[in-house]
Amino acid sequence: xxxxxxxxxxxxxxxxxxxxxxxxxxxxxxxxxxxxxxxxxxxxxxxxxxxxxxxxxxxxxxxxxxxxxxxxxxxxxxxxxxxxxxxxxxxxxxxxxxxxxxxxxxxxxxxxxxxxxxxxxxxxxxxxxxxxxxxxxxxxxxxxxxxxxxxxxxxxxxxxxxxxxxxxxxxxxxxxxxxxxxxxxxxxxxxxxxxxxxxxxxxxxxxxxxxxxxxxxxxxxxxxxxxxxxxxxxxxxxxxxxxxxxxxxxxxxxxxxxxxxxxxxxxxxxxxxxxxxxxxxxxxxxxxxxxxxxxxxxxxxxxxxxxxxxxxxxxxxxxxxxxxxxxxxxxxxxxxxxxxxxxxxxxxxxxxxxxxxxxxxxxxxxxxxxxxxxxxxxxxxxxxxxxxxxxxxxxxxxxxxxxxxxxxxxxxxxxxxxxxxxxxxxxxxxxxxxxxxxxxxxxxxxxxxxxxxxxxxxxxxxxxxxxxxxxxxxxxxxxxxxxxxxxxxxxxxxxxxxxxxxxxxxxxxxxxxxxxxxxxxxxxxxxxxxxxxxxxxxxxxxxxxxxxxxxxxxxxxxxxxxxxxxx
Numbered sequence: 001x002x003x004x005x006x007x008x009x010x011x012x013x014x015x016x017x018x019x020x021x022x023x024x025x026x027x028x029x030x031x032x033x034x035x036x037x038x039x040x041x042x043x044x045x046x047x048x049x050x051x052x053x054x055x056x057x058x059x060x061x062x063x064x065x066x067x068x069x070x071x072x073x074x075x076x077x078x079x080x081x082x083x084x085x086x087x088x089x090x091x092x093x094x095x096x097x098x099x100x101x102x103x104x105x106x107x108x109x110x111x112x113x114x115x116x117x118x119x120x121x122x123x124x125x126x127x128x129x130x131x132x133x134x135x136x137x138x139x140x141x142x143x144x145x146x147x148x149x150x151x152x153x154x155x156x157x158x159x160x161x162x163x164x165x166x167x168x169x170x171x172x173x174x175x176x177x178x179x180x181x182x183x184x185x186x187x188x189x190x191x192x193x194x195x196x197x198x199x200x201x202x203x204x205x206x207x208x209x210x211x212x213x214x215x216x217x218x219x220x221x222x223x224x225x226x227x228x229x230x231x232x233x234x235x236x237x238x239x240x241x242x243x244x245x246x247x248x249x250x251x252x253x254x255x256x257x258x259x260x261x262x263x264x265x266x267x268x269x270x271x272x273x274x275x276x277x278x279x280x281x282x283x284x285x286x287x288x289x290x291x292x293x294x295x296x297x298x299x300x301x302x303x304x305x306x307x308x309x310x311x312x313x314x315x316x317x318x319x320x321x322x323x324x325x326x327x328x329x330x331x332x333x334x335x336x337x338x339x340x341x342x343x344x345x346x347x348x349x350x351x352x353x354x355x356x357x358x359x360x361x362x363x364x365x366x367x368x369x370x371x372x373x374x375x376x377x378x379x380x381x382x383x384x385x386x387x388x389x390x391x392x393x394x395x396x397x398x399x400x401x402x403x404x405x406x407x408x409x410x411x412x413x414x415x416x417x418x419x420x421x422x423x424x425x426x427x428x429x430x431x432x433x434x435x436x437x438x439x440x441x442x443x444x445x446x447x448x449x450x451x452x453x454x455x456x457x458x459x460x461x462x463x464x465x466x467x468x469x470x471x472x473x474x475x476x477x478x479x480x481x482x483x484x485x486x487x488x489x490x491x492x493x494x495x496x497x498x499x500x501x502x503x504x505x506x507x508x509x510x511x512x513x514x515x516x517x518x519x520x521x522x523x524x525x526x527x528x529x530x531x532x533x534x535x536x537x538x539x540x541x542x543x544x545x546x547x548x549x550x551x552x553x554x555x556x557x558x559x560x561x562x563x564x565x566x567x
């Protein structure tokens with residue numbers, strides 16, 4: 001609440017959710033209205049949101065007025081407002097108003113009208129990665145001025161400990177040279193800067209280290225160049241040079257830095273030591289729902305209904321397609337195995353079995369194509385547009401059937417692009433030697449629906465204002481492990497452990513105490529608070545997990561239990 005008694009936007013959003021569910025209306029945003037519903041707000045926050053919302057407040061005074069800025073780190077991006085079931089809902093409080101028609105939303109509508117609805121994964125990739133209108137191109141997203149804060153931005157200790165992990169793993173690999181130090185999704189470059197500070201303690205290692213940053217956003221490449229103090233080779237504008245393939249430069253100390261669009265162009269003349277922190281959560285999943293016709297993919301379609309909350313909506317494919325077979329399973333047994341690996345709470349349907357999903361269209365066809373250019377669509381024609389097999393044809397004699405034992409309405413997320421990236425990493429480790437460390441939020445099993453959006457430090461629909469909302473989802477670490485194992489049975493893949501235990505095993509306590517020696521009392525408290533945020537089970541310590549993939553024969557890597565055995 002600000003100095004005039006007005007509610008912050010995030011609290012008002014929570015209040016509206018409570019009121020909507022209780023069939024109540026809230027007509028004012030003053031202090032009296034907040035007090036009236038405060039107890040229910042606390043219940044909603046504590047009972048419905050996984051993770052913890054972290055508030056960081058800055059006061060910018062203008063006269064007697066005080067502005068409150070709220071920032072949320074990604075450990076808390078699994079709230080009720082991000083749930084898939086709410087995305088198409090028109091049950092809102094007050095006047096219904098569509099979200100803004102952004103340039104990207106307009107372009108997506110044109111694409112959908114031309115060739116049909118797109119998958120959730122394709123939509124999400126365009127929403128965050130479009131070269132002109134994507135989320136990572138349009139604004140500052142990281143840090144206290146952005147929408148979320150990652151671990152390296154919380155404290156330098158995190159990056160320094162990962163640098164120590166690289167040193168220890170390199171030593172376990174018999175100190176090969178040269179060293180290809182790789183980071184996927186380097187953000188501002190803060191993590192790499194902190195890792196290099198730690199590696200700098202060992203000059204013999206540092207002088208053989210070459211940095212490789214896999215980054216697709218030119219805007220983020222510019223930030224990384226600034227953070228690492230890189231001078232780009234060649235003449236001309238730095239931004240233009242950074243937009244080219246394999247842009248190279250050197251730091252003030254002479255270390256080589258090279259940017260890549262993907263892993264394929266990283267040199268093969270030495271081992272690869274790769275760090276991926278909060279990278280895989282940005283690689284979106286495909287979503288599927290179990291219906292009386294089998295597993296149908298959830299798609300994104302245009303929404304021309306003036307009562308719809310957004311200009312896009314979710315809809316089910318008319319029938320199972322090739323993607324269902326490829327990603328969910330080719331037979332009932334494999335699909336059942338995938339579902340049964342989910343926790344029991346997620347295996348329960350989000351609504352009564354055998355009922356139509358409340359947020360997906362139940363018209364026939366379920367995919368709405370009632371646009372001005374295409375007022376109706378034949379299912380057979382739609383199947384041809386998708387390029388799917390005969391199973392999409394409603395006239396086919398062999399119609400898909402639901403899987404026995406799995407309730408209708410069961411949903412699941414599968415992210416095959418993550419598997420492809422891990423396979424590429426595993427191939428390089430098998431061929432060149434080295435190791436990879438993957439840190440992200442998620443679980444060691446498949447999950448139902450975790451796709452979520454955040455905008456302006458608040459939860460938002462993933463369909464709201466494409467290009468202005470960050471979209472991410474929880475990582476299935478078991479799928480990453482299986483992808484690496486498919487490459488080679490000789491690679492060492494260690495069981496996933498919580499981030500808190502990993503950092504404690506790397507002796508974060510000793511590093512914190514060393515950093516606090518010459519600090520004021522206020523600085524000490526800030527450092528201790530930051531460390532607790534990383535390791536506390538109620539914050540990032542349990543939700544974030546760590547997976548290690550290494551070359552054969554080196555034993556458990558640093559940070560993992562000494563008796564840890566590869567899976």
